[in-house]
Amino acid sequence: MEIKKTSLNKLHQSNNAKFVEFAGYEMPIQYSKGIIEEHKFTRSHSGIFDVSHMGQLFIYGDENLTEELEKIFPLDLKNLKQNCSKYSFLMNEEAGIYDDLIITKIEEGYLIILNAACKDKDFEILSNLLGSKFKMNLDNNRSLIAIQGPKSVEILNSIINGVDQLNFMTGNWFDSDNQKLFITRSGYTGEDGFEISISNDKAENFVENLIEKGAQLIGLGARDTLRLEAGLCLYGHELDINKTPVEANLRWAISKSRLSNGGFIGSKKIMNQMQDGASQIRVGIKPEGRLIAREKTKIFDDTDTQIGEITSGTFGPSVNGPIAMGYVNKDFSKVDTKILLEVRGKKHPANVCTLPFYKKNYVKGVN
Amino acid sequence: MSEVKFSKEHEWITLEGDVATIGITKHATEMLGDIVFAELPEKGSNVEKDGTAGVVESTKAASDVYTPVSGEVVDTNQAIVDDPSKINEDPEGSAWFFKLKMKDQSEMDSLMNKEEYDKFTKESAS
Numbered sequence: 001m002e003i004k005k006t007s008l009n010k011l012h013q014s015n016n017a018k019f020v021e022f023a024g025y026e027m028p029i030q031y032s033k034g035i036i037e038e039h040k041f042t043r044s045h046s047g048i049f050d051v052s053h054m055g056q057l058f059i060y061g062d063e064n065l066t067e068e069l070e071k072i073f074p075l076d077l078k079n080l081k082q083n084c085s086k087y088s089f090l091m092n093e094e095a096g097i098y099d100d101l102i103i104t105k106i107e108e109g110y111l112i113i114l115n116a117a118c119k120d121k122d123f124e125i126l127s128n129l130l131g132s133k134f135k136m137n138l139d140n141n142r143s144l145i146a147i148q149g150p151k152s153v154e155i156l157n158s159i160i161n162g163v164d165q166l167n168f169m170t171g172n173w174f175d176s177d178n179q180k181l182f183i184t185r186s187g188y189t190g191e192d193g194f195e196i197s198i199s200n201d202k203a204e205n206f207v208e209n210l211i212e213k214g215a216q217l218i219g220l221g222a223r224d225t226l227r228l229e230a231g232l233c234l235y236g237h238e239l240d241i242n243k244t245p246v247e248a249n250l251r252w253a254i255s256k257s258r259l260s261n262g263g264f265i266g267s268k269k270i271m272n273q274m275q276d277g278a279s280q281i282r283v284g285i286k287p288e289g290r291l292i293a294r295e296k297t298k299i300f301d302d303t304d305t306q307i308g309e310i311t312s313g314t315f316g317p318s319v320n321g322p323i324a325m326g327y328v329n330k331d332f333s334k335v336d337t338k339i340l341l342e343v344r345g346k347k348h349p350a351n352v353c354t355l356p357f358y359k360k361n362y363v364k365g366v367n
Numbered sequence: 368m369s370e371v372k373f374s375k376e377h378e379w380i381t382l383e384g385d386v387a388t389i390g391i392t393k394h395a396t397e398m399l400g401d402i403v404f405a406e407l408p409e410k411g412s413n414v415e416k417d418g419t420a421g422v423v424e425s426t427k428a429a430s431d432v433y434t435p436v437s438g439e440v441v442d443t444n445q446a447i448v449d450d451p452s453k454i455n456e457d458p459e460g461s462a463w464f465f466k467l468k469m470k471d472q473s474e475m476d477s478l479m480n481k482e483e484y485d486k487f488t489k490e491s492a493s
Contacts, residue, residue, distance in 0.1 A: 035426040036401040036452075221400075225426060290404050290451070292424050315403035315426050322404070344422065 006052035007143045007200040008207060015217050022220060023116035025053040030219040038222035039317040042189060043360075046151040047218035048210050052143040055119025056197055057126070060109040061134040068130055069110065073103065074245070074264050076255040080105045085169045085184055087253050090122055095244040095266030095273070098125060100235055104171050104184060109134070111171075111182065113144070113195070115235045129265075143203035147215055148193030148226075155213045156183075156194055159206075163194060177202055189223070190230025190358055228323060229316045231284060231355030237295060237311045238282055238325055246273035247327070249282040280308065281333045284355040285324040285341075287313075291348050292322045293341040299328055300340040300347060307332050307339065316357055323357045324350075371459075372475055373484035374435035376417075379459055382475060387436055390463040391423065391454070394488045400425040402454045407443040407465055414440060414467065416474055421464060423454065436474040438467030 004025045017028035066077045073088045085104040089097045099118035104111045114122045123138045157164040160174050171184030187193035299308035313324035340347040369382040377395035381388050404424035414420045414434045421432035443465045454462045
């Protein structure tokens with residue numbers, strides 16, 4: 001299959017991107033400054049991320065659609081206000097996760113942002129579940145651009161006046177350059193920022209404009225270290241079809257009002273696990289010293305029994321040390337539990353710790 | 368000090384008496400990206416030509432460091448263990464990895480000189 005390119009591919013090239021294939025797309029892993037500089041620039045200034053490979057699924061409909069979607073997602077969508085976003089999951093009957101996503105209620109229905117590697121399958125699953133009652137559009141004509149970091153609000157607002165009025169996890173349509181952009185105040189770096197849905201033919205120009213105002217392009221490499229420092233899950237690593245939201249320590253994302261009556265796919269399993277607890281759970285892990293424990297590193301207790309596995313591990317540039325997330329047997333999930341990580345045949349000490357590794361406050365209310 | 372020689376695994380080596388100093392090349396650091404972890408062989412241990420003698424990790428991945436010659440490890444550079452970013456800053460100078468007491472100096476003969484190494488990296492890049 002031919003590798004797919006986003007509308008910003010040429011711009012990446014002219015900014016000396018190193019490319020990797022990611023979910024069938026040619027994506028920038030880093031630019032000339034490298035991952036650590038890009039990471040730090042995002043934390044201190046403003047980073048631009050091309051996330052156009054992600055799926056933008058528009059589903060059009062009224063309260064009937066809301067009712068149907070509540071049978072799928074563990075969310076109180078009836079009480080979700082227009083232009084408000086929620087983090088959620090598409091699950092199977094066993095509460096195994098097909099994908100994690102952001103769903104926003106818009107005037108016309110819903111906009112769901114899906115992972116690149118999952119979007120086509122998600123579309124198929126949702127089409128089968130919803131039947132032909134609602135018009136669905138996995139929109140390939142729109143790019144998705146994230147701008148993240150403390151200076152982002154000022155930079156974006158200088159181009160699109162009014163975005164500074166958005167609260168965290170809300171969005172709206174904005175007019176710019178004779179077209180409608182859908183902008184949400186959100187992101188996946190632990191920083192204040194925005195995600196902008198824009199038509200492909202306007203994307204390059206828009207990003208050049210952001211660069212002119214002082215933001216810089218950031219690759220997927222830094223996106224990974226940023227999200228890991230922020231304690232955020234990445235599908236295919238922390239989340240997959242064999243993990244449930246309870247095991248992934250994401251019960252906060254399940255609406256409380258939906259837990260008493262269930263009625264969504266996977267609700268039985270979720271309710272059982274909420275009551276009895278899950279046997280394995282996602283935790284933050286900090287290796288002692290500078291050792292990096294990568295994905296698939298085995299976790300042991302002091303009696304040489306394997307108690308879990310690392311799902312993501314790297315060096316955290318802002319933490320200035322190694323960080324990891326992984327799943328451990330629930331008896332070892334308490335903060336400060338001593339564990340051992342097997343790297344290159346030797347066991348190294350580490351501690352279970354709280355997430356995130358790096359904390360900055362999102363802008364919650366500006367009004 | 369002898370002329371700097373290079374291996375296909377992107378190590379550099381110089382010889383002073385029978386003690387060789389070994390590190391990784393600038394080209395290697397450029398391929399690896401930001402180095403955030405380094406592990407060196409133990410002082411007093413013996414390493415064999417083309418065997419592993421350490422590890423470097425970038426933000427992206429771990430890579431083995433090989434030794435281009437055999438010998439006994441007589442010194443290691445703790446400064447790059449404490450601050451691995453030094454490897455990116457000065458790979459072919461202050462950020463050497465370890466020093467070996469060589470057994471057989473003829474092992475140097477099969478290594479590349481600067482000109483040959485530059486040609487080798489150009490060819491393997493294309």
